[in-house]
Amino acid sequence: MPLVDSRKMLQDARQGGYAVGAFNVENMEMVKAVIQAAGEMESPVILQTTPSTIRYGGAAVYASIVSAEAARTPVPVCLHLDHGSSYELAEECLEAGYRSVMIDGSGLPFEQNIELAAKVTAKAREYSVPVEAELGKVGGKEDDHEAESDGNTDPAEAEQYVRETGIDSLAVAIGTAHGFYKGTPVLDKDRLTEIRSRVEIPLVLHGASGLSDAEVEACVERGVCKVNFATELRVAYTEAVKELLAEKPEVFDPKELGIAGMKAVTALVKHKIEVCKSAGKGMIVQKGIEEV
């Protein structure tokens, strides 16, 4: 089916008590692998690219590949800009056909973060595309963006932020970090519950790579509707390629490398879909869209 926007997908997840996995993709193989997994699991799915990935491949290229693959699957697929770093990049992605954008002003002072998110939201409305924004800083390094790990989201600020920006989903900082963790992360799940009670829109968990399944499940139970997985997918892909080359150093066909990488990513994504409890929800969501 054609690409869908993430609004109904996440609202259904919020009502249904599950989350939609959002998977960072870097190339055609990862796109195919993620959509394959979602199809097998009958799950709605979000594919997303960061600014550095877009610099690598081009927004229009990712939009084309993801649209072509989405057309071949019965489950709803959304393409999302992850950690949009500027108004201009968000606009470029909207123009290219992305059906969801994030603007990350979390490194800015509160008022400027509001201003930027409101401006992107106004633009995205012209395309009927929903906007995710972040308040508080998720620690660690994602893409070009490095944050301190002590800036958890303040629930009262979150309420004001959502009201004044008009955004459609909110990325919260509750102690997660991007990349893998050095020690065991301590998540402030009570803070998540508090934010959930004050904010009506779907909440997004970043930095889930390396969190235990139980931690992710606990966050979903407390109202997270979108969970981002990035680092683990890249590792799975590259490790599979490395293993193949270690076993068969004579391989020179990129297709063979791609097949090995895709198999590993599909297996991992299927597992994450189970953790998010979205298996089987793709067909329900689709029905909902057809009924409208």
Ligand SMILES: [Zn+2]
């Ligand atoms: Zn993130």
